[in-house]
Amino acid sequence: xxxxxxxxxxxxxxxxxxxxxxxxxxxxxxxxxxxxxxxxxxxxxxxxxxxxxxxxxxxxxxxxxxxxxxxxxxxxxxxxxxxxxxxxxxxxxxxxxxxxxxxxxxxxxxxxxxxxxxxxxxxxxxxxxxxxxx
Amino acid sequence: xxxxxxxxxxxxxxxxxxxxxxxxxxxxxxxxxxxxxxxxxxxxxxxxxxxxxxxxxxxxxxxxxxxxxxxxxxxxxxxxxxxxxxxxxxxxxxxxxxxxxxxxxxxxxxxxxxxxxxxxxxxxxxxxxxxxxx
Numbered sequence: 001x002x003x004x005x006x007x008x009x010x011x012x013x014x015x016x017x018x019x020x021x022x023x024x025x026x027x028x029x030x031x032x033x034x035x036x037x038x039x040x041x042x043x044x045x046x047x048x049x050x051x052x053x054x055x056x057x058x059x060x061x062x063x064x065x066x067x068x069x070x071x072x073x074x075x076x077x078x079x080x081x082x083x084x085x086x087x088x089x090x091x092x093x094x095x096x097x098x099x100x101x102x103x104x105x106x107x108x109x110x111x112x113x114x115x116x117x118x119x120x121x122x123x124x125x126x127x128x129x130x131x132x133x134x
Numbered sequence: 135x136x137x138x139x140x141x142x143x144x145x146x147x148x149x150x151x152x153x154x155x156x157x158x159x160x161x162x163x164x165x166x167x168x169x170x171x172x173x174x175x176x177x178x179x180x181x182x183x184x185x186x187x188x189x190x191x192x193x194x195x196x197x198x199x200x201x202x203x204x205x206x207x208x209x210x211x212x213x214x215x216x217x218x219x220x221x222x223x224x225x226x227x228x229x230x231x232x233x234x235x236x237x238x239x240x241x242x243x244x245x246x247x248x249x250x251x252x253x254x255x256x257x258x259x260x261x262x263x264x265x266x267x268x
Contacts, residue, residue, distance in 0.1 A: 001161025004184045008142055008214055012259040021258060025231040026216070026224075027135025048216070050138045050184040055259075075259030077211040080142055082160070082182070090161075097159040124155060125146040125189075125209030 001090055003083035006112075006132055007054045011065040011078040015057030018075070019044045022055070033057075039111050040064050054111075079118070079128035087115045087133035099123045107133070135224055137217035140246075140266055141188045145199040145212040149191030152209070153178045156189070167191075173245050174198050188245075213252070213262035221249045221267035233257045241267070 012018040015033055022028045022044075031045040040063035046053035056065050056078060068078055084090040087107050094101065100120035110116030110132055119129040146152040149167055156162045156178075165179040174197035180187035190199050190212060202212055218224040221241050228235065234254035244250030244266055253263040 002156075002163075002180075002182065005139070005142070005182050005187075008139070008211075010259055010261050018259050021231075021233075022136075025228050025233050025257075026263075027227065029136075046136075048136065048139050053139075053214075072260055074256060075261065077142075077214065077261055080187075080211065093161065094159050097155075099155075099159050122208060123159075125144055125152050126206055127144050127209065127211055129160075 001084060001093065003085065003134065005051050006081040006083050006130075006134070007052045008080050009054045009056055009078045009130075010075060011056050011068050011072070012075040013057075013069060013073060015042050015044055015055060018055045018057075022046050022053070028053075030055075035059055036111055040066075041111070043111065079130050081116075081130035081132055083134040084131050085133070087117060087131055090131055091117055094119065135218060135227065137219065137268065139185050140215040140217050140264075140268070141186045142214050143188045143190055143212045143264075144209060145190050145202050145206070146209040147191075147203060147207060149176050149178055149189060152189045152191075156180050156187070162187075164189075169193055170245055174200075175245070177245065213264050215250075215264040215266055217268040218265050219267070221251060221265055224265055225251055228253065 023030045029047040042057040042059045044055040102118040107115035115133040117131045121128045157164045163181040176191040176193045178189040236252040241249035249267040251265045255262045
């Protein structure tokens with residue numbers, strides 16, 4: 001069921017600074033900053049040969065990463081996103097196993113325009129797991 | 135300079151429970167538990183089509199993840215590991231840019247038998263970054 005690791009998301013307090021560090025210190029290929037106002041974040045993609053890192057900054061007043069950054073002012077790894085072929089099948093298997101889906105359990109349209117769900121970190125060792133249908 | 139994402143490491147309080155969750159709830163291909171006494175961890179590899187997750191459990195009294203689990207008893211994402219072609223070149227570029235290398239700055243032999251370095255999380259937005267020469 002579990003497909004590719006689509007991305008690792010890192011919440012950062014200052015997106016331009018983080019972008020410059022990954023580019024200049026690690027020699028990574030980084031995108032420009034994109035605003036995703038409907039998701040409450042700004043994002044920079046760090047392109048790797050096999051997957052990507054997404055550096056996330058706060059955008060607007062209801063950003064989903066604001067709480068995380070309040071608890072972790074220096075930033076930190078926010079979530080991992082895995083691809084699945086059928087998100088409803090994945091959800092039903094998780095629910096049958098006793099896992100909890102965040103929100104109302106219905107897939108939302110994620111930052112890449114595809115259906116996504118987030119699993120409860122308490123069910124996966126403190127790790128926020130996003131599933132994205134591809 | 136920055137190559138493939140080699141793995142994402144997740145520190146977990148109970149490795150067998152975590153292994154069963156990734157296998158049964160997420161349908162992932164998981165390895166058996168391996169003891170790495172020289173590294174103070176037990177590990178389970180979650181094989182993904184493009185990279186892997188490493189679930190890490192404490193082994194012995196001087197485990198490098200014991201402090202993390204004391205602060206995060208439920209577990210959490212511990213580090214990301216990126217491949218580099220030349221770890222000394224990578225280190226020198228990082229040092230020239232003002233980044234800090236953990237320990238004495240000399241590569242150690244990592245869990246995969248290859249030279250590794252860890253970068254200071256304060257230089258990368260609270261994210262512990264491992265570099266591995268491949």
